[in-house]
Every structure is written in structure tokens, then in C-alpha cells.
Amino acid sequence: MRWQTELPLIAILRGITPEEAPQHVGAIIAAGFQAVEIPLNSPNWQQSIPAMVDRYGDKALIGAGTVTQPEQVVQLAQMGCKLIVTPNVNVGVIQRAVEYGMTVCPGCATATEAFAALDAGAQALKVFPSSAFGPEYIKALKAVLPDDVPVFAVGGVTPENLAQWLDAGCIGAGLGNDLYRAGQPLSRTEEQAQAFIHAYREAVK
Structure with a gap:
């Protein structure tokens, strides 16, 4: 398996909100990000996601997070969404996303969940919440997974600790509160996006 973007960081x-999305997504992509996730518990995501697909779909993998129902996958596919990220392992969601040719990265915590997700067709895995398990746990989990499965750390990843998750065997990370908090100024988004890009490049030199 191969992750779809050269830079394996998911914003x-x-x-x-739909009003904020163009500037913040634009800033994140300008900093070097190639994958952006708008969770479905965001306000009016039905407007934000298709608008970002139309505006930035040729520059980045634009997707949805917190996807929990197969019916949502159908709706997202119709919007042109290319990335599905889930908080849990729902076989129906994974299989539907694969049917539509989407990249799906389900959340898992145990080896049982990880293999169930892979058996359903997932192309990548996110260990969530990573901060609750720690790098050593991910290292142990990676030891039993196929070598080519891209694993992302999600939850508690900062520019300061990104390297330790990569050292544990993660290909990259999903970046939430330390990159973007609802309502924060654009300058903060720009600053944190650049900090994460710098931290990743330093870690893989």
C-alpha cells in the first residue's frame, strides 16, 4: 500500500465554517499540506466540503472526517470528496468508500480493529487517540501489521513531538487542535501549518 500524497500529514x-474554510484551507495548502479533512461535526459541512473540493481539489486530497454511516459516504462521493476518515472501524463505511474509489483511513486502537479495517479494504489506519497509547504502543502494533500499511498518529500530535510518532513507525499524522481550533485567526493557522511542515522535514532528513 502507498499513501496518496507525498507529504503524509492530514490537516x-x-x-x-464555510465562510472561514477558503482562507484557512488555502493557507494550509500554501504551507505544503496535501491532505485536508473537514469533520462532519463541523457547521454546514455540506457547504464547506464541496466548495473546498471545487477550489482546491486539484492541489490536495480534500476529504471528510468523523464519517460514521455508509449513507454519508454516498453523499460525500457525490460532492467529489476523495478522502474518508473515520473515528472507528465501521466495515460498511470502509467498503462503501472503497467502492467509490476513495482513500479511507479508519480510526482504530487494537490489532483486532486494525486487521478488521484492512480486511474491509482500508488503505491506511489512524491510531486514535494516539496520546492515550503512546509511541511504544504504536511500535508494538506496527510489529504485527503488514509492513506496507500506512499508519497515522492522531490525537495529541504537536510540532514538538511529531518526530517521536514517526520514530515509532507512523508514516505521518493527523493534526487537529494544535493546527486548527474553531474560530482561531488565520495567522495562527499559517504559523502552525508552517511549524508542522518544518517539524516533519526535520524529522525525516
């Missing part, structure tokens, strides 16, 4: 913009 998680939980709580972003």
Missing part, C-alpha cells in the same frame, strides 16, 4: 479542521 483536521474540526469546527470550521
